[in-house]
Amino acid sequence: MTEVLILGGTAEARTLARKLDDAGIATVSSLAGRVQNPRLPVGEVRIGGFGGADGLADWLRTRAVRAVVDATHPFAAQISTNAVRACADAAVPLLRLTRPAWEPGPGDRWVPVPDITAAAAAVAQRGGRVFLTTGRQDVGAFAGIDDAWFLIRVVDPPGGPLPPNHEILRSRGPYGLDDERALLAGARIDLLVTKNSGGEMTRAKLTAAAEAGIEVIMVQRPIEAAQTRQARSAPEAAEWVQTVLAHR
Structure with missing residues (x-):
């Protein structure tokens, strides 16, 4: 039993x-x-x-x-x-x-969106250098955006279409704050896209983004x-x- x-x-x-x-x-x-x-x-x-x-x-x-x-x-x-x-x-x-769920604090510049399609639309409006951390199954939603560059962090490689300008970063959390600060600065990121997953394993990217004044497109939970x-x-x-x- x-x-x-x-x-x-x-x-x-x-x-x-x-x-x-x-x-x-x-x-x-x-x-x-x-x-x-x-x-x-x-x-x-x-x-x-x-x-x-x-x-x-x-x-x-x-x-x-x-x-x-x-x-x-x-x-x-x-x-x-x-x-x-x-x-x-x-x-x-x-x-x-x-x-x-994560809650915004002082210094956070969150733009809440209802789903991944809305997140892609928000990125298309902004362009720039994007840190995409929504998971490999959602990468295809951003494939048609050609006026932004994407750093796509995933555990396993995406299997579908990809944005024309991108770099794949394969890694698995947890992530430390110093490492996230260095990643955002080194890649010259000006926009972070993530899901409101909550928890401590991947929270450091939000702290690093707030410190750097980086806008965050935050996909809300279903x-x-x-x-x-x-x-x-x-x-x-x-x-x-x-x-x-x-x-x-």
Whole structure:
């Protein structure tokens, strides 16, 4: 029997898997498989999709899952939507574990936009030297912009169309403040494009941008299901899991 399914791929998901393992709770961590050589959590791991909400609900029943924690990336909207429906169909308690969003502070020059298409439109209006950190799946939205230069930071190389003027920087966080300051200055960046992912692993770029007076095109998070119970940290999620298991 699988006691807990963790929809993972984030640092919070890995921390939760370790805490539950330490408590003797059996978990399966599910990764989407979009990143080559991902960081793996402790415990059982599965990679790949479930076949939509119906497939996930069937999997939950087959494995007799007692609780689900959706600890996917804040922008993984489809799997989160599927999890809400699947857990309702299979009568399995669901918790959404997501890190708090970033908030602008003194010195920040943020331009909030609703989605990646709007971010590309904002870049097209401005041009300049752009630091693009939205992930490889979104790079294609900027492919038609020919009057800007892009430094595109990704873990794995993009597979689709690219802007005509660009450089690919492959790296994986966390990133330190001094390194981000040096990168922005060395590449003469005057515009940063990112998603409001939250967390500390990649926050330093925002601090460095604020210090340098660099404008930030900030893609806002998708709206999540209001009925889903929320947790903001792995310890909070672990406590919820233990409470659920004690009563099921």
